Amino acid sequence: MKLNKSLLLLLFIFSVSLVRAQSSSELKRKKEAIQREIELLQRNLNKTANNKKLTLGQINALNTKIKLMQDKITVINSEIKNLDNQIHENTNTVITLKGQLNQLKKEYAAMIRFAQRNKNAYDKMMFIFAAKDFNQAYKRIKYLQQFGQYRKKQAGYIQGTQKDLNYKIVVLDKNLKEKSSLLHEQENEKDKLGKNKSQQSAVLSKYSKQEKQYRQDIATRKKQQAQLDRSIRAAIAREIALERKRAEEAARAAAAKAAAAAAAKARAENRPVPAAPVAKPKESSGGYMAATPEAARLSAAFESNRGSLPWPVAAGSITESFGKHKEGQASYDNAGVTIQTAEGAGVRAVFNGKVTKVGNALGRYYILIKHGQFFTVYQNLRSVSVSAGDDVTTKQNIGTVASSGDVPELQFQIYRGTAAQNPAAWIAK
Incomplete structure (x- = not known):
């Protein structure tokens, strides 16, 4: 029972550790991705550092960089929290394993004392021959054999528990060192963030001096951007109109073909020729005429x-x-x-x-x-x-x-x- 409980406990700890490790690796990847963005923005800012004229791109780059640095600190805090949980779990595991090891050692010592008292082969033989009948004697022989095997197993459990304990102590020591490293990284990032906020204040001060010119530049640029966006929407509208025209032509051609077939059939059967149906292409969910099957599949794949x-x-x-x-x-x-x-x-x-x-x-x-x-x-x-x-x-x-x-x-x-x-x-x- 004790062995089963110990195995279940170790299995639970291993599964929790695996989930923690996955979470930690995800946080590490996220932190590295944020750092790559920060470095890219910093390179761009370094190239424009000597520009006397402030641009919207520079301000946006600096603001985004500061936000990313704050995000990175948040990720580091999550890493530290994860490590605190791991340290707490590993400390509890070490305490549990130490308790199990002490109990196993006590049980093993009791067995050794019992074996010492009964180590004389004469005593063992007397124990067997003192049985009431052959069946009891056989059971006593099996008991002595199982006792010896159990003692060997108990020694194996002690060695295994000691090994698990040593491993968990190494992991705990690694967790503590990793936490110390993360706390140091956190302090460095906070220091960098403070310097960048000072730089942001200097940029805003520079902006206030150039505010009139800066606003004019933004207004001009955004006006140009709005004109370009309108021309792009117009190009899209033209493409939609062409698609509608193609759909209408395809619908007319299909309707004419169907009408011709219906008329030929009516004449063959000596019936009045039916009126040709009005060709109406179906509207699509995009607000314009239904596209070809290939284009419909492409739309669905994109979505x-x-x-x-x-x-x-x-x-x-x-x-x-x-x-x-x-x-x-x-x-x-x-x-x-x-x-x-x-x-x-x-x-x-x-x-x-x-x-x-x-x-x-x-x-x-x-x-x-x-x-x-x-x-x-x-x-x-x-x-x-x-x-x-x-x-x-x-x-x-x-x-x-x-x-x-x-x-x-x-x-x-x-x-x-x-x-x-x-x-x-x-x-x-």
């Missing part, structure tokens, strides 16, 4: 990948989110997300589709890709490697990112028909 689409750049950080924003008294709408990335980074298609437009605005390229009833937009490209009409595949390189105010950033948008979607809800976390 089924919501939350797991690859990023349009291999590495980057979202510095401006989707939706409404306010700068001073002015407010503006971001139809997508702004992603800061490395200088000269390649831009990738996030899903299979067809390039419907490659345009140029303000000395920068943009690409519109159709995925059934969905569209993805890639703005602020320095160069492009695809043309209108090209079929593209997931993660295919379609161009390179340009810099906005010396900061390399991509404006990425997703539309369902002409309705803008939040890309953060579609791309992988």
Whole structure:
């Protein structure tokens, strides 16, 4: 019974430790991912450090970096909490194993004392021959044999428990060292965060001095962005109109074919020829005419990948989110997300589709890709490697990112028909 309980306890501890280890490894991966984003933003900030003129990209990069540093401290706190739980569990296990070891040693010592008192072979023989009958004598022989085997097993249990105890003491010591290292890392990150907040205060002070010019620059840039977004929506609307026209023509052709077949059958059967049906293509859920079966499958596949689409750049950080924003008294709408990335980074298609437009605005390229009833937009490209009409595949390189105010950033948008979607809800976390 005691052995079974001990085994069940160790099995439970092992399963809990495995879950903790998985959780710790996830936290470690998350922390490393955050650190990569911080380093990327810092490289961009280092390149623009000597710029006298403040840009929106710089401010967004600094604000995002501070938020990421706070996120990293939160992850470290979670790691410390996990370790505290592990230390508590391992300490309890060490205490339990020590108690079991002491009990096993006491039982073993009692057996040894009993064996010492009865070590004389004459005494054993007397014990056997003193039996009332042959059956009892046989049982006494078996008892002596089992007693010897049990003593050997008990010695094995002691050795095994001692081994488990030594292992748990080593793990506990490792936990304590790891916690000490994390506490040191936490202090370093807090110190860095404090310095970055001081830098943020200096930037805001610089902003207040250049506020008028800064607001004018933002207003100009956002006006240009709004014009570009309108032209992209117009391009999408034209593509929808073409799709509707193609659907109407296909419906008319199908109706004419059906009417001709019905008329031929009526004449053959000497019946009046029925009136031709009015051709009406079906409306799709996207608000325009139903696409071809291939396009419908592409739409369904795109939608089924919501939350797991690859990023349009291999590495980057979202510095401006989707939706409404306010700068001073002015407010503006971001139809997508702004992603800061490395200088000269390649831009990738996030899903299979067809390039419907490659345009140029303000000395920068943009690409519109159709995925059934969905569209993805890639703005602020320095160069492009695809043309209108090209079929593209997931993660295919379609161009390179340009810099906005010396900061390399991509404006990425997703539309369902002409309705803008939040890309953060579609791309992988």
